[in-house]
Amino acid sequence: MGRLKQKGKAGAAKAYVTRTSAIKKLQCSLADFRRLCILKGIFPREPRHRKRANKGSSAPTSFYYAKDIAYLAHEPVLQKLREHKAFAKKLSRALGRGEWSSAKSLEDNKPVYRLDHIIKERYPTFVDAVRDIDDALCMIFLFASLPSSAKLSSDLVDNCARLAAEWQLYVIHTQALRKVFLSIKGVYYQAEICDQTVTWLVPYQFTQSIPSDVDVRVMLTFLELYQTLLGFVFFKLYTDAGLVYPPPLDDKKDESGAGVGAFVLQEAKRTTVSLPSTTVKTVENGGKRVSSKDVRQTIKTITAGSETNDVDMVDASQPNEAPSADAADEDFVLHPSASNPQEAASLPTFQSLSSLPHADSSRLLSPYTFWLSRETSRPIFEFLIRSFGGRIGWPATSGSGSPFDETDESITHVIIDRPVIERSEEKEEELERKRRRKYVQPQWVVDCINAGKILLEEPYVQGKILPPHLSPFEDRAGAYDPTAPLHTEDVGMDEEDADAEASEPESSEDEDGDGKAPEKAALAAAAAAEDVAALRAAELEAEAAGVDFGTFEKEARKARKKVKASEDAPTTEEDMNKMMMSNRQRKLYERMKYGERKRTAEKDRLQDRKRSIEKQHKKSSKAKA
Numbered sequence: 001m002g003r004l005k006q007k008g009k010a011g012a013a014k015a016y017v018t019r020t021s022a023i024k025k026l027q028c029s030l031a032d033f034r035r036l037c038i039l040k041g042i043f044p045r046e047p048r049h050r051k052r053a054n055k056g057s058s059a060p061t062s063f064y065y066a067k068d069i070a071y072l073a074h075e076p077v078l079q080k081l082r083e084h085k086a087f088a089k090k091l092s093r094a095l096g097r098g099e100w101s102s103a104k105s106l107e108d109n110k111p112v113y114r115l116d117h118i119i120k121e122r123y124p125t126f127v128d129a130v131r132d133i134d135d136a137l138c139m140i141f142l143f144a145s146l147p148s149s150a151k152l153s154s155d156l157v158d159n160c161a162r163l164a165a166e167w168q169l170y171v172i173h174t175q176a177l178r179k180v181f182l183s184i185k186g187v188y189y190q191a192e193i194c195d196q197t198v199t200w201l202v203p204y205q206f207t208q209s210i211p212s213d214v215d216v217r218v219m220l221t222f223l224e225l226y227q228t229l230l231g232f233v234f235f236k237l238y239t240d241a242g243l244v245y246p247p248p249l250d251d252k253k254d255e256s257g258a259g260v261g262a263f264v265l266q267e268a269k270r271t272t273v274s275l276p277s278t279t280v281k282t283v284e285n286g287g288k289r290v291s292s293k294d295v296r297q298t299i300k301t302i303t304a305g306s307e308t309n310d311v312d313m314v315d316a317s318q319p320n321e322a323p324s325a326d327a328a329d330e331d332f333v334l335h336p337s338a339s340n341p342q343e344a345a346s347l348p349t350f351q352s353l354s355s356l357p358h359a360d361s362s363r364l365l366s367p368y369t370f371w372l373s374r375e376t377s378r379p380i381f382e383f384l385i386r387s388f389g390g391r392i393g394w395p396a397t398s399g400s401g402s403p404f405d406e407t408d409e410s411i412t413h414v415i416i417d418r419p420v421i422e423r424s425e426e427k428e429e430e431l432e433r434k435r436r437r438k439y440v441q442p443q444w445v446v447d448c449i450n451a452g453k454i455l456l457e458e459p460y461v462q463g464k465i466l467p468p469h470l471s472p473f474e475d476r477a478g479a480y481d482p483t484a485p486l487h488t489e490d491v492g493m494d495e496e497d498a499d500a501e502a503s504e505p506e507s508s509e510d511e512d513g514d515g516k517a518p519e520k521a522a523l524a525a526a527a528a529a530e531d532v533a534a535l536r537a538a539e540l541e542a543e544a545a546g547v548d549f550g551t552f553e554k555e556a557r558k559a560r561k562k563v564k565a566s567e568d569a570p571t572t573e574e575d576m577n578k579m580m581m582s583n584r585q586r587k588l589y590e591r592m593k594y595g596e597r598k599r600t601a602e603k604d605r606l607q608d609r610k611r612s613i614e615k616q617h618k619k620s621s622k623a624k625a
Contacts, residue, residue, distance in 0.1 A: 007055075016045065016053040016063040026072060031217065032081050038221045039077060039118055042068045080113035087111055115228040129233050130196045136226035137200035140164050143223060146208050151216050160223070162246075163230050165260050168383050169247060170237055173265060175362040177387040179472040180446045187380055188473070193237070199473075205377060244268050257399035259379055364448065365390030371406060373416040374398060376442055381415060384445055407433075413457075414439045420463040443469055480603040482610070521545070 007013075017025070023033050037043065044062040047053035053063055072078065087110060094103040123129040144161040148154040171177055171191050179190040186203040210216060238245035244266040253262040366389030372378055378398040385392045393402045393411070404410070414437050444460035450472040459467050468482055521541070542552045578586060 012047050012049055012053040013055050015066055016047050017066045017069050018054065019044075019062040019064065022064055022069045022072075025069060026078065028078065028081060032078075034218065035081075035221050036072055036075060036078060038218070039115065039225055040072060040075065041122055042072065076117065077113045077115070080111050083111040115225060116232075118225070119229055119232055123229075126233075126236055127194060127196065129229060130194050130198065133230065133233060134199055135222075136229055137164075137167060137198070139219070139223055139226050140167075140230065141200065141202045145203050145205065146210065149210075151210070156220075156223075159227065162249075163227065163234070165263055166234050166238075166245075166247060167230070168260050169263055169265060170234070170241070170243075172260075172383065172386045173241065173243070175387055175389065177384070177449075180384060180449050181471050181473065182443070182446055182469060183471075190473070202380075205379065239268070242267055253401055256401075258401035259399060260382065261401040363389040364452070364454070365445075368412045369393075369404075369408070369410045370445075371408075371411045371414045371437075372398065373414065373418070375417050376415050381442060381445060384449065388449065411437055413437065415442050415445065416440075416462050417442055418462075441466060479599075480606050482606075 019033070023030060026033065026036075028036070042064065045065055047063055050063075051058050054061060087106060091103055091106050094100075094106060119129075123132065140160050140163050143152070143157060144164045146152055146157060148157050174193075176191040176193055177189060178192055179188075181188040186201050188199065188201055190197060190199045192198070235245050238247075247263045247265055250258070250262050250264060365385055369391040370381070370385055370393070372381060372392065372394040374395050374397050378394050382392055382394070391403065391410075393404045393406070393408065395406065396402070416439050438457050439462040440457050440460045441462060441464075443466050444455065444457060447460075447467075447469070448455050450470075470482065538556070539549075539552065543549075578589065581589065
């Protein structure tokens with residue numbers, strides 16, 4: 001006889017725990033439980049059978065893995081939260097009794113928890129941490145742009161601004177920036193760090209406010225984790241680049257609004273670490289002292305002599321060169337592959353990834369010197385131009401720290417974003433300076449970076465209508481490309497059809513004297529209708545053509561049945577394979593196909609719109625001619 005199973009003691013009821021049960025087991029508040037789950041990366045799970053997991057109850061609730069909750073029970077941060085709760089009670093009691101000395105001693109010994117061990121647990125390797133800093137950077141740049149308030153302290157905002165500046169400094173130093181996109185939400189940046197693609201969003205410099213429906217406590221918990229993570233990552237990146245971390249800050253430049261220029265990059269001094277000398281043991285053998293060093297040297301000599309006879313004897317008085325610490329860390333032995341013995345398995349290391357060659361476009365703007373006008377956003381374009389090797393200056397109204405002024409003769413481009421204003425009183429010197437320089441709008445810099453080459457300045461000259469600014473992140477195959485030309489055959493056919501319709505408006509009615517063409521067109525539209533809106537449009541078209549409503553409904557129903565029968569019949573190999581799928585696989589496949597059809601329809605719609613616009617332009621140009 002098998003072992004009897006009790007209800008609620010096995011299966012889903014044992015594998016899942018509700019949130020209320022988890023809080024009771026951990027003996028903490030709901031806010032502390034949320035904080036722990038965010039820090040440890042634990043999130044609710046959806047069981048396959050909710051009623052079984054909830055022990056027969058169908059009430060809506062959140063479920064967690066029982067193993068995750070047992071894992072939280074041994075977390076050191078939970079113990080610190082309990083100590084902080086006891087500390088808060090003792091402090092309130094001391095303040096209520098007027099025991100100021102006890103309150104001060106309690107405040108000095110306030111329990112504080114650290115998140116270093118959590119970072120090491122969640123990110124076993126450094127490449128894993130770099131791969132996961134996208135959200136951290138977005139959060140840091142967001143809080144750096146927020147004003148300090150009762151919910152956000154000024155120290156927190158300053159720390160986020162410091163981390164944001166340190167990241168921008170490293171990207172500028174390594175020239176790792178690759179793509180930029182100016183969107184409505186903000187500026188999207190993409191860089192390659194240690195062969196990993198990092199994308200983050202920076203909001204524009206407008207007055208920001210926190211909406212009332214946003215839970216700031218949850219965001220501050222995420223921010224607390226991200227600050228610790230970025231501290232580890234930046235220290236490693238700066239150290240491997242040979243820079244001092246944190247970079248020193250010039251207080252005077254910072255107070256005058258220098259921004260990123262207030263930080264100074266300094267090279268770290270290389271210090272040689274002397275290894276402790278090993279203890280040498282000596283013994284007497286027949287009245288002769290023999291040390292352990294002599295024994296090891298003799299063994300090395302014997303080994304070398306056994307391998308080849310051409311090797312000279314090693315001098316015992318010559319010290320062996322100790323390998324450097326970097327070489328010891330990177331010294332991996334290449335073992336042959338099991339499947340292909342001829343090829344050795346290569347193991348990529350952090351130094352090999354960091355030493356990869358940069359793209360050719362990393363020094364794209366190095367031959368040019370830019371001057372920013374006062375209406376152009378200085379933090380954005382200073383970061384962009386310096387990341388690609390260019391020199392940039394700005395007026396004093398945009399902050400201090402400009403390396404040159406507006407009269408510098410080396411300026412080649414002026415980034416300006418205001419309409420052209422003709423001035424009657426201009427000196428000859430100013431006119432000559434304007435002739436030597438090129439006045440372009442800010443989009444020219446971004447488009448050059450995304451294209452990987454210097455574009456012509458003519459379409460971006462001051463006061464002109466700019467070309468469309470396209471996202472460089474759309475890498476999906478078959479996506480709509482506005483710059484791609486239309487097929488000449490389609491355009492020619494459309495023009496011929498339009499001319500035929502314009503020249504012979506009554507030809508269709510003359511050929512079919514009974515007027516059956518509009519009715520057939522209305523019935524075909526009804527058969528092809530896939531939703532209520534299309535069916536309603538076909539019905540209006542039939543009414544305009546004079547088709548009876550009963551006839552329209554009858555013919556439309558017959559046409560839809562034929563189309564449905566032809567679609568349901570497994571005529572192709574794809575339909576046969578679809579019949580062999582399970583219900584879950586079939587639904588997933590249909591969702592994929594629905595997405596493909598939707599993207600294709602959107603692409604066709606945009607191409608038709610572009611085709612109609614081009615036809616209108618051609619007609620207008622012909623009319624003017």
